[in-house]
Amino acid sequence: MNIADLAPLAVAVPFLGAAVAFMLIRHPRAQQTVSISAVALTLALEAVLLASVWTTGASAVHLGGWLPPFGIVMVVDQLSSLLLVVSSAVSLAVLVYATGQGAADGEDKGPVSVFHPTYLILVAGVSNAFLAGDLFNLYVGFEILLTASYVLMTLGGTGERIRAGVTYVVVSVVSSMLFLIAIAMIYAATGTITLADLAVKLGQLEPGTQIMLHLLLLVAFGIKAAVFPLSFWLPDSYPTAPAPVTAVFAGLLTKVGVYAIIRTETLLFPGGSLDTLLMVVALLTMLVGILGAVAQTDIKRMLSFTLVSHIGYMVFGVAMSSVVGLGAAVFYVIHHITVQTSLFMVTGLIERRGGTSSIDRLGGLAKLSPLLGVLYFIPAMNLAGIPPFSGFLGKLGLLQAGVTLGTPLAYVLVAGGVVASLLTLLAVARVWNKAFWRSPADAVNPDPVLLAAMGAVAGRPGTKGAGTSGTKAAARGAAVQGPVGVLPRMMVGSTMGLVALGVALTVFAGPLFALAGQGARDMLDRQAYITAVMGPQEGGQ
Amino acid sequence: MSANLTLLIVMGVLYAVGIYLLLERSLTRVLLGLMLLANATNILLLATGGYAGLAPIFSKDIPAGEYNDPLPQAFILTSIVISFAVTSFMLGLIYRSWLLARRDDIQDDAEDRKVAAQGSFDAEEDADIDLDTTEFDEPAKNDNKTGKGRGTR
Numbered sequence: 001m002n003i004a005d006l007a008p009l010a011v012a013v014p015f016l017g018a019a020v021a022f023m024l025i026r027h028p029r030a031q032q033t034v035s036i037s038a039v040a041l042t043l044a045l046e047a048v049l050l051a052s053v054w055t056t057g058a059s060a061v062h063l064g065g066w067l068p069p070f071g072i073v074m075v076v077d078q079l080s081s082l083l084l085v086v087s088s089a090v091s092l093a094v095l096v097y098a099t100g101q102g103a104a105d106g107e108d109k110g111p112v113s114v115f116h117p118t119y120l121i122l123v124a125g126v127s128n129a130f131l132a133g134d135l136f137n138l139y140v141g142f143e144i145l146l147t148a149s150y151v152l153m154t155l156g157g158t159g160e161r162i163r164a165g166v167t168y169v170v171v172s173v174v175s176s177m178l179f180l181i182a183i184a185m186i187y188a189a190t191g192t193i194t195l196a197d198l199a200v201k202l203g204q205l206e207p208g209t210q211i212m213l214h215l216l217l218l219v220a221f222g223i224k225a226a227v228f229p230l231s232f233w234l235p236d237s238y239p240t241a242p243a244p245v246t247a248v249f250a251g252l253l254t255k256v257g258v259y260a261i262i263r264t265e266t267l268l269f270p271g272g273s274l275d276t277l278l279m280v281v282a283l284l285t286m287l288v289g290i291l292g293a294v295a296q297t298d299i300k301r302m303l304s305f306t307l308v309s310h311i312g313y314m315v316f317g318v319a320m321s322s323v324v325g326l327g328a329a330v331f332y333v334i335h336h337i338t339v340q341t342s343l344f345m346v347t348g349l350i351e352r353r354g355g356t357s358s359i360d361r362l363g364g365l366a367k368l369s370p371l372l373g374v375l376y377f378i379p380a381m382n383l384a385g386i387p388p389f390s391g392f393l394g395k396l397g398l399l400q401a402g403v404t405l406g407t408p409l410a411y412v413l414v415a416g417g418v419v420a421s422l423l424t425l426l427a428v429a430r431v432w433n434k435a436f437w438r439s440p441a442d443a444v445n446p447d448p449v450l451l452a453a454m455g456a457v458a459g460r461p462g463t464k465g466a467g468t469s470g471t472k473a474a475a476r477g478a479a480v481q482g483p484v485g486v487l488p489r490m491m492v493g494s495t496m497g498l499v500a501l502g503v504a505l506t507v508f509a510g511p512l513f514a515l516a517g518q519g520a521r522d523m524l525d526r527q528a529y530i531t532a533v534m535g536p537q538e539g540g541q
Numbered sequence: 542m543s544a545n546l547t548l549l550i551v552m553g554v555l556y557a558v559g560i561y562l563l564l565e566r567s568l569t570r571v572l573l574g575l576m577l578l579a580n581a582t583n584i585l586l587l588a589t590g591g592y593a594g595l596a597p598i599f600s601k602d603i604p605a606g607e608y609n610d611p612l613p614q615a616f617i618l619t620s621i622v623i624s625f626a627v628t629s630f631m632l633g634l635i636y637r638s639w640l641l642a643r644r645d646d647i648q649d650d651a652e653d654r655k656v657a658a659q660g661s662f663d664a665e666e667d668a669d670i671d672l673d674t675t676e677f678d679e680p681a682k683n684d685n686k687t688g689k690g691r692g693t694r
Binding site: 136140143147150151154157158159162163164165166167169170173174176177180181183184185187188193236239295296297298301 | 563568571575578579582585586588589612613616619620623626627630631634635637638641642647648650652653655656659
């Protein structure tokens with residue numbers, strides 16, 4: 001028996017966990033235990049999968065014993081197993097974080113008890129999308145994770161979340177519709193939807209038909225991945241969701257879209273017929289996204305714009321269709337999942353400590369909670385690409401690949417990548433200066449919760465310079481928030497874990513780059529993938 | 542392969558009407574537009590299945606070549622289930638939005654409006670910084686400046 005045969009369990013375990021968690025909806029403690037152990041089990045399983053394909057390459061599971069072009073196939077290769085492991089690790093950290101938050105706020109009842117089952121369904125959807133060996137199963141994976149994300153996005157049903165949720169749902173449904181149309185067209189043209197089979201048959205179509213199908217798929221995935229002209233929904237909807245939900249969305253959802261783009265570009269339509277288009281789009285994504293980030297005053301919105309901007313780096317890597325470029329893009333995806341999620345988790349902590357995520361109303365957090373400062377600083381510098389962090393290594397790989405390619409457009413993108421990286425530094429440093437370093441008294445309109453916390457730390461009501469109004473505000477803040485300033489240990493612990501994972505990516509960058517490079521070589525070669533699914537040429541027993 | 546022209550025209554009309562409704566600002570119309578688009582896509586999937594009128598279900602008397610392609614029908618079933626779930630969720634959202642805002646409209650993003658309204662000048666970051674002269678006090682220059690100022694006044 002092959003270890004890769006365990007792959008379907010990566011989808012089944014979270015689903016079973018979701019069912020059990022749903023039945024335990026009246027028992028929050030048991031529900032939390034079940035959901036955390038389900039994700040932990042999935043993570044362990046995927047680690048085993050990763051270890052088994054590390055050297056051997058792609059391996060396929062034929063569900064129900066149906067032969068390749070007819071049945072449902074799940075494929076494990078370096079790319080999918082690597083993304084599975086990272087996404088589950090991130091999901092686990094966020095789940096622990098959310099559990100800590102729920103325990104601290106005493107949200108035992110009400111709509112929040114639906115969080116755990118929905119979250120597990122989201123994890124199952126992400127796993128299914130990464131493992132899917134045919135287009136329709138990929139579509140189903142997308143739908144599972146999107147439907148779960150609709151519920152998580154509008155958790156609690158407040159006015160702001162409903163407003164953002166409507167936009168999010170409509171945009172997502174339209175993108176899924178485009179994907180479904182693309183599937184119908186591809187099926188009409190080739191008579192198959194198995195990716196490995198399509199890899200051969202799409203190449204036999206007329207060039208015009210190929211370009212049309214290619215563009216349809218790219219538009220559908222581009223909306224999901226938030227690539228520039230199709231990215232406007234993201235900064236609008238992400239910041240309104242609860243902190244853990246935004247964290248997991250930022251880490252995973254767009255990356256599933258990027259994964260689908262990688263598969264389209266390498267497996268389905270190799271040869272890079274649309275590489276120029278992808279490069280231009282990547283440049284615009286990087287620049288427009290980061291210019292949006294610089295203008296924001298709310299940390300969550302700023303991070304959402306940097307998320308859009310950094311998708312541009314991944315598209316750039318994919319568009320180069322070289323081993324170095326693709327390998328760097330895969331490394332960048334992993335780095336970005338970890339770092340972006342930890343930044344959103346830290347923002348959740350900032351919101352708890354300072355009462356708001358608007359940098360106009362924050363200040364003095366470095367004095368208030370030095371640990372929080374460290375937790376923000378490390379992933380922020382990592383995101384901006386300061387050496388020696390993994391963000392720097394990923395960007396270095398991309399820039400190297402761009403220079404190796406050597407076309408004028410590639411050089412423009414290299415320059416654009418450097419500019420976007422510097423502007424990212426500007427955006428995160430602005431948050432650092434305003435929220436962490438300045439005195440809260442200098443803020444335009446300091447948050448009462450923040451003033452109360454500062455007062456509690458200084459051992460006297462109010463802060464210097466805030467005067468009597470500060471004291472009043474402090475008292476009000478204390479009344480609203482109860483005992484101020486204690487960050488739940490589970491939330492801090494899980495954030496620390498994820499920040500440490502981000503640093504570990506730097507330490508283990510060598511083996512990871514080697515693995516990503518090997519994966520990229522196999523993807524560009526395609527033969528290993530096709531043989532794993534279709535069997536050696538004969539296509540059967 | 543012969544295609545059913547009526548079905549294709551119906552599909553085109555559904556797409557056109559669906560997109561028109563999708564571009565409205567009223568949420569109920571947007572939902573109706575999405576439903577029409579989903580149905581148009583289902584018809585498109587059906588059209589990929591080939592000839593109409595072939596046997597859909599296995600029977601011993603029918604030779605292997607005379608069956609309808611079952612795969613598009615499986616796609617359509619899945620897609621119907623998914624659009625059913627999404628439609629009911631959207632209805633819930635729209636009802637909630639009506640309860641909260643009393644309007645069947647897409648609402649503006651307040652934070653976005655705020656960012657758009659702010660100028661490029663940020664008082665804290667861009668204002669001229671007053672020279673701090675407490676440490677390097679040069680009385681002669683200071684006197685000179687104030688003197689000038691008084692003079693112009």
